[in-house]
Amino acid sequence: MKVKNKTFLLARTLIKNGEGLGIKGSSTFAKVSVILVFAIMIPMFMAGIAYLVTSLLGVLVQIGQEGIILSWGIAINSAIVFLFGIFYVVSTFYFSSDVEFLLPMPLKPRQILGAKFLVVTIYEYFTTAISFLPVWITYGIYMGCGLLYYIYGLVVFLLMPITPLAAASLIIMVIMRFTNLSKHKDAVKVLGGMVGVFFGVGLNLVIQNVMGSMSQEQIMELVQKGNNSLMILTSGVFPTARWGAEALINYSQLSGLFSFLLYAGFSLLIYFALLWLGQLIYLPGVVGLSETGSRRTKVNKQALEKTTVKGSVVRTYTLVELRLLFRTPIYFINCVSINFLWPVFLVFPLLFQSQQLNQIQQISEMLNRPESQGMVLAGSFALALFMGATNGTTSTSISREGQELFVKKYLPISYRQQLTAKVLSGFVLGLVSILIMVLFAVFIFKLSFWMGLLILAAAWLPVLLTCLTGLLIDLHNPKLDWDSEQKAVKQNVNLLYNMLAAVIPGVLTFVVLAFSPNLLVTFIALTALYGLLCYIMARLLYTKGVKRFIQLEI
Amino acid sequence: MIELMNVTKTYGSTIKAVDNLSLVIPDGEIFGFLGPNGAGKTTTIKLIAGILNADSGSIRVNGKDLREHALEVKKQIGFVPDTPNMFLRLKGIEYLNFMADMYDVSTEDRQERIQSLAARFGMADVLQDRIQSYSHGMRQKIILIGVLVHNPSVWILDEPMTGLDPRSSFLLKEMMREHADSGNTVFFSTHVLDVAEKVCDRVAIINKGQLLFCGSMEEMKDHFKKNASLENMFLELTESESEE
Numbered sequence: 001m002k003v004k005n006k007t008f009l010l011a012r013t014l015i016k017n018g019e020g021l022g023i024k025g026s027s028t029f030a031k032v033s034v035i036l037v038f039a040i041m042i043p044m045f046m047a048g049i050a051y052l053v054t055s056l057l058g059v060l061v062q063i064g065q066e067g068i069i070l071s072w073g074i075a076i077n078s079a080i081v082f083l084f085g086i087f088y089v090v091s092t093f094y095f096s097s098d099v100e101f102l103l104p105m106p107l108k109p110r111q112i113l114g115a116k117f118l119v120v121t122i123y124e125y126f127t128t129a130i131s132f133l134p135v136w137i138t139y140g141i142y143m144g145c146g147l148l149y150y151i152y153g154l155v156v157f158l159l160m161p162i163t164p165l166a167a168a169s170l171i172i173m174v175i176m177r178f179t180n181l182s183k184h185k186d187a188v189k190v191l192g193g194m195v196g197v198f199f200g201v202g203l204n205l206v207i208q209n210v211m212g213s214m215s216q217e218q219i220m221e222l223v224q225k226g227n228n229s230l231m232i233l234t235s236g237v238f239p240t241a242r243w244g245a246e247a248l249i250n251y252s253q254l255s256g257l258f259s260f261l262l263y264a265g266f267s268l269l270i271y272f273a274l275l276w277l278g279q280l281i282y283l284p285g286v287v288g289l290s291e292t293g294s295r296r297t298k299v300n301k302q303a304l305e306k307t308t309v310k311g312s313v314v315r316t317y318t319l320v321e322l323r324l325l326f327r328t329p330i331y332f333i334n335c336v337s338i339n340f341l342w343p344v345f346l347v348f349p350l351l352f353q354s355q356q357l358n359q360i361q362q363i364s365e366m367l368n369r370p371e372s373q374g375m376v377l378a379g380s381f382a383l384a385l386f387m388g389a390t391n392g393t394t395s396t397s398i399s400r401e402g403q404e405l406f407v408k409k410y411l412p413i414s415y416r417q418q419l420t421a422k423v424l425s426g427f428v429l430g431l432v433s434i435l436i437m438v439l440f441a442v443f444i445f446k447l448s449f450w451m452g453l454l455i456l457a458a459a460w461l462p463v464l465l466t467c468l469t470g471l472l473i474d475l476h477n478p479k480l481d482w483d484s485e486q487k488a489v490k491q492n493v494n495l496l497y498n499m500l501a502a503v504i505p506g507v508l509t510f511v512v513l514a515f516s517p518n519l520l521v522t523f524i525a526l527t528a529l530y531g532l533l534c535y536i537m538a539r540l541l542y543t544k545g546v547k548r549f550i551q552l553e554i
Numbered sequence: 555m556i557e558l559m560n561v562t563k564t565y566g567s568t569i570k571a572v573d574n575l576s577l578v579i580p581d582g583e584i585f586g587f588l589g590p591n592g593a594g595k596t597t598t599i600k601l602i603a604g605i606l607n608a609d610s611g612s613i614r615v616n617g618k619d620l621r622e623h624a625l626e627v628k629k630q631i632g633f634v635p636d637t638p639n640m641f642l643r644l645k646g647i648e649y650l651n652f653m654a655d656m657y658d659v660s661t662e663d664r665q666e667r668i669q670s671l672a673a674r675f676g677m678a679d680v681l682q683d684r685i686q687s688y689s690h691g692m693r694q695k696i697i698l699i700g701v702l703v704h705n706p707s708v709w710i711l712d713e714p715m716t717g718l719d720p721r722s723s724f725l726l727k728e729m730m731r732e733h734a735d736s737g738n739t740v741f742f743s744t745h746v747l748d749v750a751e752k753v754c755d756r757v758a759i760i761n762k763g764q765l766l767f768c769g770s771m772e773e774m775k776d777h778f779k780k781n782a783s784l785e786n787m788f789l790e791l792t793e794s795e796s797e798e
């Protein structure tokens with residue numbers, strides 16, 4: 001009997017409708033190069049993990065703690081799934097345009113939810129395949145495991161995303177359920193998403209903290225016990241992670257089978273529990289998500305006159321770009337919030353670690369040593385470059401226009417001005433992240449005030465550079481043919497290209513760093529280097545870029 | 555004044571959307587551009603507005619070549635696209651202000667025009683709301699106001715009446731007449747004969763990218779009677795009218 005399960009049918013359609021790597025419709029060259037990059041980077045990464053696992057196993061086997069490799073492997077992967085999951089769930093469950101088509105169909109909420117959950121699970125496999133498969137297989141080969149180990153492993157792999165994803169879904173669904181009541185949907189959606197992300201990061205840190213709070217003696221005691229006793233350490237995060245690991249380690253014994261059944265049963269139970277809960281709270285959270293509050297109030301003359309004062313073309317254009325970035329939830333999360341989040345992501349873990357004060361003090365001492373001043377400046381350039389390159393504001397700025405690009409072609413302002421405004425909008429946002437970085441450095445790591453000022457005065461150059469390269473790349477290969485905003489920024493390879501482009505100045509910065517010259521030499525070398533690169537890119541933008549903009553048609 | 559000379563536009567390398575089209579629309583005229591779906595109306599309009607680049611031929615607006623003086627030409631054109639869904643996350647007033655800045659309108663002029671146009675189109679109450687919250691017709695109106703706020707001499711409208719309520723539609727027609735009568739040019743596309751009949755001084759009929767006819771309404775009707783192939787076209791156009 002062939003059962004046509006609506007949930008699976010729907011999931012299949014949703015995946016077909018998705019964009020995969022997001023390289024559909026781009027030029028052959030773009031496709032080939034993306035595939036090449038992945039074909040080289042992914043195996044390299046996996047080989048790296050396999051190497052690490054092999055060398056760790058060599059040590060761990062001697063003290064009878066080899067099992068920790070698997071339990072950490074599963075725990076870390078679960079954490080990764082959870083973190084990515086928060087983003088995936090927000091965009092797939094709530095911000096995806098297909099929701100509006102699905103709602104009028106004769107589908108139960110749990111069918112929609114189930115299908116979307118499966119879609120996200122499948123997305124997650126791409127990540128976990130890279131990070132879990134090498135651990136699993138290397139362990140199996142190293143320990144000479146039998147067939148059953150691989151069968152268990154496959155099931156563990158397939159079910160692994162369920163528990164952390166369910167946790168992520170639950171957090172997001174609850175937030176969305178209670179924020180959907182508000183009038184200002186867009187703002188609340190963004191807030192909901194952000195709270196979810198922070199909640200996730202916070203939870204992770206707390207768990208880390210709990211585990212880190214075990215004293216050295218306690219840990220030593222566990223180590224001496226042998227027999228994989230250290231695995232208890234990982235049990236706190238997701239209970240299923242531990243059962244999965246135990247199933248794999250004891251695969252040849254009955255206790256292994258028992259753990260395996262516990263793992264599989266519990267995972268499935270969680271899946272169905274989530275569906276049941278979703279039936280109650282998913283729909284009220286999505287329905288009317290696209291509504292916008294409206295006031296219908298007469299504009300009083302003064303207010304109107306205040307908002308309609310003539311401004312310069314570039315300024316107005318930049319402001320509109322920024323407004324759209326701030327007001328479109330998916331753009332806000334991907335392009336704007338990341339500017340605030342990076343510095344926080346980088347510094348927060350330090351703050352929360354058990355020997356926090358110690359580490360901060362160490363870093364602070366290091367930063368303020370007179371001989372490391374040059375290094376600090378170079379480091380700030382590298383960090384600014386990293387934050388700039390990971391920000392998609394300019395590397396998606398043409399793509400974000402989508403089918404509306406035609407408007408920009410009939411406006412009577414030069415393409416040069418338009419490109420300038422687009423660079424500016426990214427640059428303004430990038431400056432915020434530098435400012436936050438400097439504030440952290442000065443107030444938490446006690447960097448000297450003057451050094452902070454110097455960084456502010458110079459480290460905007462790498463940000464400008466990434467804005468220029470991002471726009472050039474997006475002009476060259478924009479993704480205009482999208483139907484939901486998230487496709488313009490997520491799954492946009494131009495962001496990846498821009499990060500790759502940043503490798504070159506990144507390497508040059510490290511070359512400067514390697515010579516560890518004094519502050520003055522570093523300052524001159526780096527400003528000259530980045531100044532020159534910015535100049536070249538700006539020239540390219542205003543010649544080749546403008547030409548390309550003229551050619552672009554939709 | 556709009557002049558098209560032997561303009562051709564091909565999409566990809568196969569579909570000839572506009573095929574060697576020549577047209578002259580003098581000042582003081584409302585010019586209707588007719589044709590069935592897929593005839594090439596929107597493509598022609600996009601070519602004039604500078605959104606698409608023609609493969610060959612030249613376009614002049616008020617005597618200036620579009621290619622050589624792109625910005626000056628664009629400044630004189632007011633363009634209303636066929637789909638009004640743009641800048642949805644901006645408030646109506648923000649959109650109007652954006653357009654006014656792009657077209658270099660002084661503070662006094664824009665404030666006066668926004669107020670009077672918003673009142674005329676019944677949009678005064680919604681200017682502070684996001685365009686997202688507007689209905690289809692309201693979106694069309696905000697775009698119309700955005701065009702009128704910079705007071706262009708040449709109006710180019712792609713199916714401007716579809717979706718407007720009778721009152722607004724009447725108002726627009728009236729404004730088109732006023733605009734043409736004061737020596738300016740109005741060029742608009744439609745596939746509704748009825749509309750063309752009521753407001754146009756002259757019309758052109760295009761199909762598969764080629765110009766089939768260009769002249770006044772009376773001339774067109776005479777023409778239809780004599781020419782069998784055009785009669786089909788006429789039928790097609792009147793059919794679409796009866797469906798509206």
Ligand SMILES: Nc1ncnc2c1ncn2[C@@H]1O[C@H](COP(=O)(O)OP(=O)(O)OP(=O)(O)O)[C@@H](O)[C@H]1O
Nearest residue numbers: 554565569571590591592593594595596597598745
């Ligand atoms: N972006 C595009 N890519 C490829 N072909 C296109 C594109 N836009 C239009 N076409 C083709 O060009 C031809 C003319 O289309 P156009 O949009 O100009 O027609 P139209 O007269 O405006 O029709 P309608 O009355 O439906 O608006 C059609 O055959 C259409 O398929």
Ligand SMILES: [Mg+2]
Nearest residue numbers: 595596597636
């Ligand atoms: Mg059309």
